[in-house]
Amino acid sequence: MQHMTKLEHLEAQSIYILREAYREFKSLVMLWSIGKDSTVLAWLARKAFFGHLPIPFVHIDTNFKIPEMIEYRDRLALEWKVNMIVGQNTDALKLKNTFPDGKVDRIACCKALKTEALKHTLAGDWPRKRLNLEKGEYEIDKNTEPYTGVIVGVRADEEGSRSKERYFSPRDLNNDWDIGDQPPELWNQFKTDFAPGTHLRIHPLLDWTELNIWEYIEKENIPITSLYFDKGEGKRYRSLGCYPCTTPVESTAKNVAEIVEELRTGKFTNIAERSGRAQDKEDGGGLETLRADGYM
16 A cells, blocks of 8 residues: 655645535635745645635735735736636725825734734625626625634644644634634544624645755746746745835745755754744734734
């Protein structure tokens, strides 16, 4: 009997979680941040459902994403025929209540442009846009159905608060997370029966590491934004976010194989993956406060 490799085991586990979520919960969406983790998650979803994507994708657009990220999102969404939904806090942007406009700090900006935008996009009580695959453009979404199950590409090793998650992690009606009240998940037994009104965050990549992600991207030849690669300046992005709050790392890796080699040889052993994300530092060195309020 042939033993599964580490990547094969992780892939099988993630596909199992995706199928369980689709079977158990009907109002599902998948968050797509455009980064490496959520793009691997999208790839796994295509595998789980045999090339079809029955779950809508949601992207929360802060209006401060690196332009290349948005171009990559729309190109891949059309290529993969994604049921693509975009949410945004247009009021905060109109009033310029953002960090780049100098009116609030980074944490307040994240709460407004990410947390609040996500909550209301899921609830369907703010206008959201949907990609018209035939026209290749976004239109106001006429469907205002709320979504109560959200599939997210977080990993336990990425940041401290994420290590406290479960594969099936309950939130309350306001998407708030009680970190101390999480169901046990032992021997692949997952709680999927929750009280009415419970919001679910589902994490198929929880046990993957940063190295696993890049090894899988290399193995599967997954298309990834070139922002992760050095373009001759000795720098590349290791984690993607809003351009006013995200800085690249020192690295000469110009392709996936070179990133894998960097990680295998321990180049970033003592450097946090999200060290270039300024809002993490302002949230006490992590994201627990933001994430308890419903942040990604």
